[in-house]
Amino acid sequence: MRSLRRSLALAITPVLAFSTVQASATTQQQVDVALEWFDVTATTITAAGAPTQVTNNRTWAIGWLAATRALLRTPTTSRPNDYRDAALAGAIHETLVTLVPARKTELDQSLTTTLARIPDGSSESAGLTAGRRQAQTVLASRANDGLDPASVNVPFTPPPATPGIWQPTPPTFSPATQYGNRLAKPFLLRQADQYRPGPPPALDSSRYRRDLAEVRADGAVDSTTRTQAQTDTATFWLGSSYVLYTAPSRVALAEIARKPLVERAKLIALFHVASVDTQIATSDTKYAYQLWRPVTAIRTTADPTWTPLHTTPAHPDYPSGHNTYSGAAEQVLTALVGARTAKPYTIGSPTAPGVTRTYSDWRQLTTENVDARVWSGIHTRTADLVGVTLGRQVAANTLREADRLFR
Structure with a gap:
């Protein structure tokens, strides 16, 4: 596992470094929530992901599938973008804290950072709830799917x-x-x-x-x-x-x-x-x-x-x-x-x-x-x-x- 974390860290460090610089230069501008949570997902798996490649692909698939499902169900609201940003963050956060619990503290901070940019209100809370719900639904549908490390490397x-x-x-x-x-x-x-x-x-x-x-x-x-x-x-x-x-x-x-x-x-x-x-x-x-x-x-x-x-x-x-x-x-x-x-x-x-x-x-x-x-x-x-x-x-x-x- 240590080798996997080191390898992914080396591969994405230039990308994440660029992202950090870009973010600091545009503090008052709108943050790209998709790139933000892409980097959160990548960093999370780098730090504490599974030792099997397919298991980590599965984690990405579940989180981003849940986010897509929540976004496709965006309700009529006066602030649809608030709903969408919160839904995407909520879906991926819920997936990652479930599948990579060792990173819960860092993931909670990432979610706090995203939600702090979104005005409090019904759109934000509805999006967050919808994202979490979709993550729980997809996670349940993939339970015992044989893609955990032990099952992948069955003798x-x-x-x-x-x-x-x-x-x-x-x-x-x-x-x-x-x-x-x-x-x-x-x-x-x-x-x-x-x-x-x-x-x-x-x-x-x-x-x-x-x-x-x-x-x-x-x-x-x-x-x-x-x-x-x-x-x-x-x-x-x-x-x-x-x-x-x-x-x-x-x-x-x-x-x-x-x-x-x-x-x-x-x-x-x-x-x-x-x-x-x-x-x-x-x-x-x-x-x-x-x-x-x-x-x-x-x-x-x-x-x-x-x-x-x-x-x-x-x-x-x-x-x-x-x-x-x-x-x-x-x-x-x-x-x-x-x-x-x-x-x-x-x-x-x-x-x-x-x-x-x-x-x-x-x-x-x-x-x-x-x-x-x-x-x-x-x-x-x-x-x-x-x-x-x-x-x-x-x-x-x-x-x-x-x-x-x-x-």
Whole structure:
């Protein structure tokens, strides 16, 4: 957990620092309540979030879904904006104090800060009550959904060592993780295997041989074919997808600052709903096919001492979870924000301290994730590309079925 908190803190610190400076420079101006509570959510999870990525996506999804539901039900009032600001803050505060109780003192102070800007009255109190009520309703609907850390990492016993079948990987040979995701309750998928892709290429196929040869050459720790720029890309995108995509999702929220508050809350809710459902679908596919990792394949068939640039995560190769996540994120952000941003944006990475990269769209993030996992030596390119497609499919389903969440 300490590693998760440190990683997210590094990734969002530049964003939060900018936000603080911006706020101090506009003390008398209206505060953007959506960005304010985005930062509260991110900071809360950084400080005391779950050790499992999907659990933290679930926390975001519940809080921002509750906020959207409350905003969609804005009553006729003389001060509708007061109602909306209080509703959003109330929904997210109620969610976070329930799911991250260690941060209650800080969360109560954040709520006090928001409410102090809103004139006392019936609109404020109604909004706060509505937000809290919607949070309680969504929390109840997600109780025992199998996305708590213990359920996510329920033990998995791999079958006997067989060519092509996943086994724990060096150097630690750790037990499999994330098996329980495939057993969890989705938000909008009808079932975990709804978009399960076909099987990976056969071990004796030309495609698989080509995939493995590429990883062996370009993904080795001592590769002579991987360039420094490729190594840098692999290192930049090495960390948690949740951490790496927190800054881009904040950029997206700011990008639609002129849209109604309900549409902005919906963006963050659907981003994380899609992320949760994508991780469920990813684990379903990984453990349905149980394809061995490149390090196992290469050591078994070609070079018993081969070592990847980066340590291989403890779950099967096909598909790449980083790329299902990036595919889902790209799909949601493109659909709800647009393919390109109004101006370039810059993000950092906890696995490349001090390094930043600048982008003007969402597609390039996906492209770099595909390459990065090959150059890290931990995924085949087919696993990456199939992952992107799966993530896009699940996210498209989220967008089509979104109304079911807001009834």
